[in-house]
Amino acid sequence: MARAGLTPELLTRAGAELADEVGFDQVTVSALARRFDVKVASLYSHLKSSHDLRTRIALLALEEMADRAADALAGRAGKDALTAFADTYRDYARAHPGRYAAARYRLDPETAARSAGVRHAQMTRAILRGYDLTEPDQTHAVRLLGSVFHGYVDLELAGGFDHSRPDSQESWVRVLDALDATLRNWPSA
Amino acid sequence: MARAGLTPELLTRAGAELADEVGFDQVTVSALARRFDVKVASLYSHLKSSHDLRTRIALLALEEMADRAADALAGRAGKDALTAFADTYRDYARAHPGRYAAARYRLDPETAARSAGVRHAQMTRAILRGYDLTEPDQTHAVRLLGSVFHGYVDLELAGGFDHSRPDSQESWVRVLDALDATLRNWPSA
DNA sequence: TCGAGTTGCCTAAAGTCTTTAGGAAACTGC
DNA sequence: GCAGTTTCCTAAAGACTTTAGGCAACTCGA
Numbered sequence: 001m002a003r004a005g006l007t008p009e010l011l012t013r014a015g016a017e018l019a020d021e022v023g024f025d026q027v028t029v030s031a032l033a034r035r036f037d038v039k040v041a042s043l044y045s046h047l048k049s050s051h052d053l054r055t056r057i058a059l060l061a062l063e064e065m066a067d068r069a070a071d072a073l074a075g076r077a078g079k080d081a082l083t084a085f086a087d088t089y090r091d092y093a094r095a096h097p098g099r100y101a102a103a104r105y106r107l108d109p110e111t112a113a114r115s116a117g118v119r120h121a122q123m124t125r126a127i128l129r130g131y132d133l134t135e136p137d138q139t140h141a142v143r144l145l146g147s148v149f150h151g152y153v154d155l156e157l158a159g160g161f162d163h164s165r166p167d168s169q170e171s172w173v174r175v176l177d178a179l180d181a182t183l184r185n186w187p188s189a
Numbered sequence: 190m191a192r193a194g195l196t197p198e199l200l201t202r203a204g205a206e207l208a209d210e211v212g213f214d215q216v217t218v219s220a221l222a223r224r225f226d227v228k229v230a231s232l233y234s235h236l237k238s239s240h241d242l243r244t245r246i247a248l249l250a251l252e253e254m255a256d257r258a259a260d261a262l263a264g265r266a267g268k269d270a271l272t273a274f275a276d277t278y279r280d281y282a283r284a285h286p287g288r289y290a291a292a293r294y295r296l297d298p299e300t301a302a303r304s305a306g307v308r309h310a311q312m313t314r315a316i317l318r319g320y321d322l323t324e325p326d327q328t329h330a331v332r333l334l335g336s337v338f339h340g341y342v343d344l345e346l347a348g349g350f351d352h353s354r355p356d357s358q359e360s361w362v363r364v365l366d367a368l369d370a371t372l373r374n375w376p377s378a
Numbered sequence: 379t380c381g382a383g384t385t386g387c388c389t390a391a392a393g394t395c396t397t398t399a400g401g402a403a404a405c406t407g408c
Numbered sequence: 409g410c411a412g413t414t415t416c417c418t419a420a421a422g423a424c425t426t427t428a429g430g431c432a433a434c435t436c437g438a
Contacts, residue, residue, distance in 0.1 A: 151340020
């Protein structure tokens with residue numbers, strides 16, 4: 001029988017597409033096998049387990065987001081950098097909801113340390129260089145930014161802002177305005 | 190054979206405990222049946238489906254959180270109300286991670302409209318009465334608060350702040366300080 | 379280019395979970 | 409105490425995960 005030419009990378013990309021189409025938690029080894037017209041057991045030559053597949057998709061999503069964020073950040077500083085960064089995050093989530101959910105998949109500490117999650121943290125700190133914060137306030141601010149970005153995008157994706165006025169885009173802009181103001185006037189302890 | 194005396198309410202409570210012990214996505218009809226020493230099919234006299242079980246747990250969690258938040262809010266205003274509200278949210282999540290995850294389970298619009306989620310929104314608006322915001326800024330602020338609370342708690346629960354200094358409690362306090370300052374000096378459009 | 383070794387896909391099978399159908403024992407109320 | 413209802417059961421089918429073992433299809437050295 002002709003070989004299908006599967007590789008872990010190919011399966012991961014297809015898994016990411018599947019996630020965007022049907023949701024990250026609907027990504028199964030079975031569904032992926034179906035997509036390649038191959039028996040389920042065959043995939044186990046390339047993937048250790050269902051968890052392995054999910055982890056690979058998560059790492060892919062983190063990489064993609066970090067790459068886009070890095071592009072967006074190039075040559076920007078201050079509020080300009082803040083909004084560019086935040087927008088890539090939100091835009092990615094809306095274009096790729098399954099991948100975004102994947103990026104929130106719980107990784108074990110070693111995997112997380114080797115992931116592009118580290119670059120995210122570095123970029124967040126880079127943005128804060130445009131504001132006048134020193135440790136430990138900078139760390140507090142990193143956590144605030146992470147919370148707002150993740151929280152807003154997550155609620156928006158869950159449909160939380162769907163059926164109320166004003167529309168989400170408007171709130172997003174105003175939330176970023178508020179965040180910028182907060183960073184410029186960070187209250188001391 | 191003696192009856193087990195199951196009811197949807199009993200099963201929901203047990204499901205919530207199970208969620209806190211093993212995680213919300215590990216809550217299955219099978220595991221619940223095991224816990225009551227009863228065959229799986231028996232539970233289908235009380236629950237429509239696995240989705241029904243999850244929905245009930247979600248509604249329970251939303252109720253519990255709203256009740257605690259209402260208690261915490263009684264007699265408080267301004268920053269005092271803000272932190273009390275935020276703390277009940279975070280404390281609940283840390284004490285009941287499975288239930289907290291359940292509260293984020295996607296409900297269909299009608300169910301959501303009948304859920305305690307509505308009370309959460311009302312309480313958030315009540316807190317903002319202590320600040321000087323009018324529509325549509327109040328709505329933007331509601332969304333900001335929801336994002337920060339949810340985002341922070343979610344990241345913290347995912348272990349995002351585990352292995353770095355300063356500890357999460359300290360950041361939480363400073364984030365709430367910053368949020369209070371933001372609301373007091375909300376930037377106009 | 380041909381044989382040896384490796385790899386990739388297969389069948390088979392066991393264990394998990396969900397859900398429905400249909401039956402019998404245990405309750406309920408008249 | 410009997411009729412009707414409810415609750416739990418057995419049985420079964422369908423989906424997903426994972427492992428074991430087999431054979432065909434590649435790869436490479438001689």
